[in-house]
Amino acid sequence: MKKTVLFILAIVMMFATVGTVTAEDKPLAGVVWYNFADTFIQNARQSLLNVAKADGTIEVTDADSNNDVATQTNNINNMFAQGVQYFVLNNLNTAAISDIVNQAKAEGVTTIFANTDSPSDEDFANYDDLYLVTSRATESGTIMGEAVAKYWEEHPEADRNQNGKLDYIMLYGFTWHYDTQVRAEYSIQALEDAGITTNRIGGEIIAEYNRGKAQEMVAALLANYSDDIDAIFSANDDMALGAIEALKAGGFFKDEKTFIPVCGVDATAVGVDALKDGTLLVTSLNNPVKLGKAIYKTMWLLENDQEVTTETLGLDGVEVEGHRIWISYTAITKDNVDDASYDINDAAF
Amino acid sequence: MKTKNNFSLQYIFINYALYIIMALMILAIGMMSPKFFSLRVLRDILMQSSTRIIVAMGCMYILVSGSADLSGGRTVGLAAVIAGSLAQKSDYYIKFWPNLPEMPLIVPIFAAILIGLIIGLSNGFVTAKLKVPSFLATLSVMMVAYGANQLYCNKAPNNSQPLGGFLKTFSELGTGSFLNIPYIVYIAIFVCIFQFILLTKTCLGREIFACGSNQEAARVSGINVFKIQMVTFALAGACYGLAGCLEAARTGSATSNYGNGYEMDAIASCIVGGCSMTGGVGNVFGVFIGVLIFNIINYGLTFIGLSSYWQWVVKGLIIIVAVSLDMRKYNKEN
Numbered sequence: 310m311k312k313t314v315l316f317i318l319a320i321v322m323m324f325a326t327v328g329t330v331t332a333e334d335k336p337l338a339g340v341v342w343y344n345f346a347d348t349f350i351q352n353a354r355q356s357l358l359n360v361a362k363a364d365g366t367i368e369v370t371d372a373d374s375n376n377d378v379a380t381q382t383n384n385i386n387n388m389f390a391q392g393v394q395y396f397v398l399n400n401l402n403t404a405a406i407s408d409i410v411n412q413a414k415a416e417g418v419t420t421i422f423a424n425t426d427s428p429s430d431e432d433f434a435n436y437d438d439l440y441l442v443t444s445r446a447t448e449s450g451t452i453m454g455e456a457v458a459k460y461w462e463e464h465p466e467a468d469r470n471q472n473g474k475l476d477y478i479m480l481y482g483f484t485w486h487y488d489t490q491v492r493a494e495y496s497i498q499a500l501e502d503a504g505i506t507t508n509r510i511g512g513e514i515i516a517e518y519n520r521g522k523a524q525e526m527v528a529a530l531l532a533n534y535s536d537d538i539d540a541i542f543s544a545n546d547d548m549a550l551g552a553i554e555a556l557k558a559g560g561f562f563k564d565e566k567t568f569i570p571v572c573g574v575d576a577t578a579v580g581v582d583a584l585k586d587g588t589l590l591v592t593s594l595n596n597p598v599k600l601g602k603a604i605y606k607t608m609w610l611l612e613n614d615q616e617v618t619t620e621t622l623g624l625d626g627v628e629v630e631g632h633r634i635w636i637s638y639t640a641i642t643k644d645n646v647d648d649a650s651y652d653i654n655d656a657a658f
Numbered sequence: 659m660k661t662k663n664n665f666s667l668q669y670i671f672i673n674y675a676l677y678i679i680m681a682l683m684i685l686a687i688g689m690m691s692p693k694f695f696s697l698r699v700l701r702d703i704l705m706q707s708s709t710r711i712i713v714a715m716g717c718m719y720i721l722v723s724g725s726a727d728l729s730g731g732r733t734v735g736l737a738a739v740i741a742g743s744l745a746q747k748s749d750y751y752i753k754f755w756p757n758l759p760e761m762p763l764i765v766p767i768f769a770a771i772l773i774g775l776i777i778g779l780s781n782g783f784v785t786a787k788l789k790v791p792s793f794l795a796t797l798s799v800m801m802v803a804y805g806a807n808q809l810y811c812n813k814a815p816n817n818s819q820p821l822g823g824f825l826k827t828f829s830e831l832g833t834g835s836f837l838n839i840p841y842i843v844y845i846a847i848f849v850c851i852f853q854f855i856l857l858t859k860t861c862l863g864r865e866i867f868a869c870g871s872n873q874e875a876a877r878v879s880g881i882n883v884f885k886i887q888m889v890t891f892a893l894a895g896a897c898y899g900l901a902g903c904l905e906a907a908r909t910g911s912a913t914s915n916y917g918n919g920y921e922m923d924a925i926a927s928c929i930v931g932g933c934s935m936t937g938g939v940g941n942v943f944g945v946f947i948g949v950l951i952f953n954i955i956n957y958g959l960t961f962i963g964l965s966s967y968w969q970w971v972v973k974g975l976i977i978i979v980a981v982s983l984d985m986r987k988y989n990k991e992n
Contacts, residue, residue, distance in 0.1 A: 346913075348820060511960065511963045512964070515967075519915070519918075520910075521905065528702050528706070530963070532694075551909060578751070579821075653817055
């Protein structure tokens with residue numbers, strides 16, 4: 310008897326809680342991130358949650374796709390089932406962009422693709438309430454390529470085997486990952502635009518954005534190509550730092566003569582530390598706070614029936630082209646390490 | 659068992675298949691690039707194997723005792739993060755514990771082993787006391803450990819950033835060497851020797867094997883199966899904890915994603931090294947060789963510049979060949 314009463318009480322309480330949640334008439338934004346374990350994503354997520362909490366116009370709920378397309382699909386359906394007014398997708402499934410846009414259109418939910426490759430012009434023509442908020446991913450590649458090109462021109466001895474070519478190792482995250490692809494492509498493009506002939510050593514080194522893996526793979530390549538490697542490009546800072554550990558163990562970074570340019574992306578705290586140490590040559594910042602704020606501000610403007618333009622967004626380094634909102638990367642070197650800091654608790658927008 | 663045939667080629671090939679395959683692999687890679695036959699390569703491979711050897715040794719306790727353990731990788735990750743958070747320089751600008759003074763080296767090592775022990779004992783408790791099958795018990799504990807790790811990493815001011823800025827003594831533990839052999843290789847060898855003695859020369863070791871062979875028979879003959887399960891999971895946990903600490907020291911960083919997938923590598927190495935999935939069979943040296951084979955594949959294929967895609971294919975095929983040949987040894991004996 311006692312148990313039955315308790316059970317009924319519990320049920321009543323559950324409904325009461327649900328009741329209070331739905332009673333609030335705030336618009337709900339459902340955000341699906343590709344992977345909470347990714348530092349950058351975690352920071353952008355925290356920033357978005359902080360901004361939303363401080364402002365209070367739109368409520369944000371989010372989900373983790375665990376780097377898995379099937380989980381993402383479930384999350385998308387779950388968000389639509391919850392009846393969100395805004396849907397933000399940090400998309401993993403780049404092959405299904407149009408399908409997802411069609412699904413959002415059918416549901417009539419304003420949709421923002423975040424930090425991923427862009428829906429096509431047709432997709433934008435197909436659905437009016439479709440937006441993109443993302444960094445110009447290609448810039449992160451260009452920044453690495455330009456930094457190494459500059460180093461190459463200033464240091465004739467940088468061609469260590471004097472073959473007239475810049476022999477490099479390219480550390481990939483995942484080959485199917487959009488950021489990895491453009492970082493690899495545009496870094497080398499920048500070198501070639503500067504008139505430098507290049508030669509890749511060891512093929513596509515897939516270290517899965519993982520520091521330990523990169524360290525082991527670079528150690529193995531060093532044992533074989535120690536006299537040839539002129540530069541190392543990496544799709545993130547963690548892998549670049551793994552490469553630096555392997556280089557240190559291989560006798561590099563002892564003095565100026567044993568310096569090898571290593572480039573990363575993300576400007577993580579440990580990456581910035583390596584810049585200060587003089588081991589990492591360059592990294593670039595895709596500011597997660599700016600991403601979080603740009604996503605929220607876009608929804609906020611739409612909620613208040615305002616047009617989304619560069620001026621109305623009013624975020625430094627963020628440009629609006631139609632329904633595409635672009636965030637610039639900032640190159641970070643030893644000389645401007647302070648530009649790499651950001652505060653995820655900063656809720657002003 | 660010894661007959662005249664013992665010295666025939668077939669006998670040698672079947673009984674030493676693992677070693678022959680390892681030798682062939684080394685020979686093949688060396689023929690493609692003679693630089694492979696160098697002390698540096700040997701040192702690199704031993705160094706890269708050392709943390710995995712410790713994880714595999716932990717896993718071996720569990721397999722031999724007749725259970726399965728999926729929590730290894732995430733325990734390594736949690737231990738790496740906890741060790742890292744206690745080993746930072748005081749002037750590092752996003753220090754995990756801002757008010758904590760610089761700790762002596764023993765603190766992060768001890769903390770990592772302790773957290774490993776706690777997870778191991780939880781595995782043991784859920785398996786032995788709550789009677790949840792070990793596969794599921796360790797899977798669940800693994801999830802809890804990973805979640806706890808993410809929560810811990812996300813604590814302000816770290817906010818899920820990779821941990822860095824380690825003390826020199828701590829980094830030295832992972833990268834320094836004595837007589838040109840890295841410290842972590844000594845540690846791994848020490849763990850192996852300890853385990854070899856424990857499993858083959860002590861009463862406890864024999865009880866672990868007995869439990870793995872036939873738990874009911876072991877129980878009937880007066881062995882405290884609950885105790886054995888708790889002990890093996892605790893030992894395994896301690897191994898994972900130690901490996902996590904060394905992994906952080908070796909790479910100079912730690913994130914919540916460390917150790918991801920190590921449990922599968924460890925299980926595979928154990929099986930390649932002659933452990934039985936059903937318990938009661940396994941030897942330390944075989945597991946040691948099993949880990950080495952995996953790392954020679956990883957290292958060697960990158961060394962010769964083989965694309966990462968092909969590495970997966972080659973790795974899979976080598977495991978199939980190695981284990982299927984090794985299995986013939988047992989079929990023959992039966």
